[in-house]
Amino acid sequence: MLAPALAHLRFPVERSRGRRYPELSHTYRNDFQRDRDRVIHSRAFRRLEDKTQVFSRGSDHFRNRLTHTIEVSQIARSTARALGLNEDLTEALALAHDIGHPPFAHAGEAELNHIMQRYGEGFDHNLHALRIVESFENPYARFPGLNLTFEVREGIVKHSHDLAPGENPQFDAYLPGMRPPLEAQLIDLADEIAYNAADLDDAFDAGLVRMEDALEAVDKFRDLYEETEIQFPGATDRVRMHEIVRGLINFLASGLIEGTIAGAGELTGPEAVREHPERVARMTPEAAEATLQMKRYLRIHVYESEQLKKARAAVGGQFEALFDALMQHPEWLPEAYLEQAQDEPRHRMVCDYVAGMTDGFFRKMCAEVGVG
Ligand code: MG
Numbered sequence: 496m497l498a499p500a501l502a503h504l505r506f507p508v509e510r511s512r513g514r515r516y517p518e519l520s521h522t523y524r525n526d527f528q529r530d531r532d533r534v535i536h537s538r539a540f541r542r543l544e545d546k547t548q549v550f551s552r553g554s555d556h557f558r559n560r561l562t563h564t565i566e567v568s569q570i571a572r573s574t575a576r577a578l579g580l581n582e583d584l585t586e587a588l589a590l591a592h593d594i595g596h597p598p599f600a601h602a603g604e605a606e607l608n609h610i611m612q613r614y615g616e617g618f619d620h621n622l623h624a625l626r627i628v629e630s631f632e633n634p635y636a637r638f639p640g641l642n643l644t645f646e647v648r649e650g651i652v653k654h655s656h657d658l659a660p661g662e663n664p665q666f667d668a669y670l671p672g673m674r675p676p677l678e679a680q681l682i683d684l685a686d687e688i689a690y691n692a693a694d695l696d697d698a699f700d701a702g703l704v705r706m707e708d709a710l711e712a713v714d715k716f717r718d719l720y721e722e723t724e725i726q727f728p729g730a731t732d733r734v735r736m737h738e739i740v741r742g743l744i745n746f747l748a749s750g751l752i753e754g755t756i757a758g759a760g761e762l763t764g765p766e767a768v769r770e771h772p773e774r775v776a777r778m779t780p781e782a783a784e785a786t787l788q789m790k791r792y793l794r795i796h797v798y799e800s801e802q803l804k805k806a807r808a809a810v811g812g813q814f815e816a817l818f819d820a821l822m823q824h825p826e827w828l829p830e831a832y833l834e835q836a837q838d839e840p841r842h843r844m845v846c847d848y849v850a851g852m853t854d855g856f857f858r859k860m861c862a863e864v865g866v867g
Pocket of ligand 1: 563567592593686
């Protein structure tokens, strides 16, 4: 067992900048644990169940955005614990990391972004996630939104990229120019480990990945393949694939732990992490190289495959048609969205509504209004 090498860089819950609306403390859960629970009990979190990760239909075993989120949370928590970081903060951030995703995965995000450019704006799932937890979720009688701690909101804004001063006035409160706590820095890399491994696994089931191609393209895949041949000569390809994927996750997560220890150098505490000119969380060069090879392979054989291109094309036109129909008929939107339109332009309201949909609801609405 590794000693928790970075316990001195842990972000302690006592140092939190707190919530927008002050609340009494809870008897047995600290503020980050409560944030985790608020995310789990939100409607946006439940809707992840019917949002595409990569493959939308065809097997009951494909990941969806909810099961992907749980895998990210598992990897992020394991690495945070091994390093001695704050597991509660890490878990809250991992569970929230994809709640701003629209239906139909990256196709949906690209479509909404494209449509919003017509109005001189764009769509960003991190910004959308912040709007969800600040405005759209309203389960509590005492305050609007989920009233999450500063660090969880900051992590939602910054988990995938740093924020430069002046980059986006909406984010000025979130310490632009400073790194987020190390716990938030882990999320993006845990996400990458989870989806690269899962996409290989799901694409194998979908018939897009073949052992012969993968072992030529990814050195680490070949090493693990050869190990399984020696250790489990009678194993089926399905089991062998699972052993390889399992080995890849282990290799990459270990690479994240070791790389982050190296990246931390002589840093003395969580404030030094914030002020450091670059991110501390990183993979070892070997794990980073394996990640690069996996991404390259997945791009060619999976993301740009005919099968996925067709699936994307099938929904592409529907986004535009549904968006335009809702622009012309705002009365089709629920009351809560119409209220929001008093302060914001209609295209923003329609974008928020469509982005919040599950795949199933999107399809149903398209059928109801006769689009696509
Ligand atoms: Mg993700």
